Amino acid sequence: EDYRDKWISKKFCVPRGWYSKQLIAQGGVCAICEKPETAVRKGKLLPLSVDHDHRTGSTRGLLCSSCNIAIGALQDDPSIISRASTYVTNWRKLHCEPLPNNVVSLNSLNSRKDIA
DSSP states (O other): OHHHHHHHHHHHTOOTTHHHHHHHHTTTSOTTTOOOOOOEETTEEOOOEEEEOTTTOOEEEEEOHHHHHHHHHTTTOHHHHHHHHHHHHHHHHHTTOOOOTTOOOHHHHHTOSSOO
């Protein structure tokens, strides 16, 4: 754990202990899907990944492997991620599948003035 803490601190230019504090702040779950990591390698559960902006190097939070791969595949581009969300939301609307109560459609978020 100490080696990993040193490695994260050096690689992402964050203070020692950042990962542990961030993990606690996030309740031990992914910042996007709010679920714990489920990926396993060599029989061991992987830790959440440190997400960072590839242009600036700034850390954003901790992500599960699935969400980290997903935003990477969408090129970390907010407009592409937004269009992907709209695409899935619209498909569900067309096919009469109501969204679960805990899911907010991107269209309703886009119409809010208080979100920048």
